[in-house]
Amino acid sequence: MGVGSEGDGAADHTVLARASHALHGSAGCIAEARRLAAAFLDAARGTYDVIVSAQVKDLTLLVVSELVTNAYKYAPGPMLMNLCITRHMVEISVWDSDPTLPTAHHSDPGRVGQHGLEIVTRIARHFTVRRELVGKRITARLALNGIPAQRFCP
DSSP states (O other): OOSSOTTTTOGGGSOOEEEEEEEOOSTTHHHHHHHHHHHHHHHHHHHHOOOOOHHHHHHHHHHHHHHHHHHHHHSOSOEEEEEEEOSSEEEEEEEESOOOOOOOOOOOTTOOSOOHHHHHHHHOSEEEEEEOSSSEEEEEEEEGGGOOOSSOOO
């Protein structure tokens, strides 16, 4: 189901494609998540003629890497990655079983590691962390080709 409907002027915000992937939470899950996200973007480009620049693809894979890495490191066990795309944005959402909400640290060039969420919050148009009945969900939305997202995937 799309966000927009015919006749309301929101057709450009209609959800074109969605994908959900259960990840096992073991060592290869980060590479697997990146592969799945790349395939999702390629399919959206081919099927819906969505313009996904190389830069947006690289940023999407970076966000996927950071979110899945955090889930892998801090919430042992399976996780769920959801992907969604419209003509104007791509959304990456990762659920894990740990209810502890992460916090992005302030910029500190002397700190080794723990820059992942700091990077994601800088490149995402929208970023949320939400506790769920079980665990938490972290969502980042990136604009395609610099066009700001005005609506998002429900």
